[in-house]
Amino acid sequence: ATPTAIMVGTGLGAERGILIKGGASLEKIDRLSAVVFDKTGTLTEGKPEVTDVVTLAMDRDREVIDQTNFQDLFQDLFQDLTDRADREVPAPVLRLLQITASAEVGANHILGAATISRAKSLNIDLLPTQSSQIVAGCGVESQLVTGEEILVGNSAWLSARQVEISREMLERSRQFAEAGKTPVFVAVDARLSGIIAMRDRLKPEAINVVRQIEAMGLQVWMLTGDRQETAIAIAHQLGIPPERAIADVKPDGKAAAIRKLLAEGNRVAMIGDGVNDAPALASATVGIALSSGTDVAMETADIVLMRHDISDVVPAIQLSRATFSKIR
Numbered sequence: 001a002t003p004t005a006i007m008v009g010t011g012l013g014a015e016r017g018i019l020i021k022g023g024a025s026l027e028k029i030d031r032l033s034a035v036v037f038d039k040t041g042t043l044t045e046g047k048p049e050v051t052d053v054v055t056l057a058m059d060r061d062r063e064v065i066d067q068t069n070f071q072d073l074f075q076d077l078f079q080d081l082t083d084r085a086d087r088e089v090p091a092p093v094l095r096l097l098q099i100t101a102s103a104e105v106g107a108n109h110i111l112g113a114a115t116i117s118r119a120k121s122l123n124i125d126l127l128p129t130q131s132s133q134i135v136a137g138c139g140v141e142s143q144l145v146t147g148e149e150i151l152v153g154n155s156a157w158l159s160a161r162q163v164e165i166s167r168e169m170l171e172r173s174r175q176f177a178e179a180g181k182t183p184v185f186v187a188v189d190a191r192l193s194g195i196i197a198m199r200d201r202l203k204p205e206a207i208n209v210v211r212q213i214e215a216m217g218l219q220v221w222m223l224t225g226d227r228q229e230t231a232i233a234i235a236h237q238l239g240i241p242p243e244r245a246i247a248d249v250k251p252d253g254k255a256a257a258i259r260k261l262l263a264e265g266n267r268v269a270m271i272g273d274g275v276n277d278a279p280a281l282a283s284a285t286v287g288i289a290l291s292s293g294t295d296v297a298m299e300t301a302d303i304v305l306m307r308h309d310i311s312d313v314v315p316a317i318q319l320s321r322a323t324f325s326k327i328r
């Protein structure tokens with residue numbers, strides 16, 4: 001392509017809010033073989049909501065498990081507001097939401113934000129904490145001023161921290177994950193006290209974007225720190241085969257997954273929005289960031305979608321093909 005053609009290409013992109021950093025970036029997105037999407041905040045809204053709460057209590061060494069679904073609980077609320085008293089949230093559920101939301105205050109994580117917002121909507125007062133420590137890709141550890149040690153995170157991390165999780169509780173969490181929800185485990189003083197399940201909705205345009213990219217002859221992959229069952233359920237909704245849903249990856253694991261695809265001979269576009277996507281964006285043949293994402297993601301990327309609309313990946317690829325492919 002001539003310098004003029006490249007200027008025209010990047011200019012057309014800019015008009016559509018597709019910011020292409022230099023002609024080299026435009027050329028890199030030509031002749032791709034795989035397009036990898038981050039899940040949370042890229043294919044999904046990134047605003048999970050608490051849907052279910054499982055509480056666990058011990059009664060003379062016997063586990064007493066209770067499960068509350070918020071949809072069921074509030075189903076009729078809008079039809080009959082006066083009836084609200086009948087649908088009160090059980091006290092153990094309120095307590096679990098209270099300690100979890102309190103522990104999540106410093107975590108600055110979207111799963112924490114979901115619990116905090118559910119607690120607020122139920123008028124639950126948060127408890128002050130003495131300290132809070134974030135463990136990336138695992139969860140958060142907080143000490144309440146009352147002295148209780150709270151762990152909130154995934155089952156692998158809680159198990160590594162010596163929290164015992166019964167088969168029944170693992171089974172409940174598996175059911176949530178298979179429904180595409182993310183289960184979060186909560187322990188108080190190294191004893192499991194419940195599971196909070198959250199659902200993050202797919203962006204309405206996600207299914208179409210995946211379909212269009214596959215129609216262009218490219219393989220679509222999904223990358224997430226979430227667990228396998230959740231990832232597969234979301235991938236299924238999008239028509240992505242389970243073997244192309246890479247789950248349970250920590251931030252550096254996302255970059256490693258990209259490098260593996262490159263080593264297999266692929267030319268890879270990575271699309272993401274978060275701090276934890278920056279290494280993967282840098283490793284890919286071409287990194288594409290959503291402008292609503294973090295500054296570091298936007299700085300690392302070759303292309304920024306200014307309208308923060310994943311649909312713009314399709315014209316970005318078409319633009320590159322139009323600029324480069326026809327002259328070869």
Ligand code: ADP
Binds near residue numbers: 109111135140154251
């Ligand atoms: P993603 O790559 O999807 O953005 P993260 O790497 O942030 O995910 O986290 C991976 C997993 O670790 C989450 O799915 C969750 O199970 C657990 N986790 C991490 N931080 C928290 C937190 N603050 N509260 C609850 N769970 C957490």
Ligand code: MG
Binds near residue numbers: 038040042274
């Ligand atoms: Mg993300």
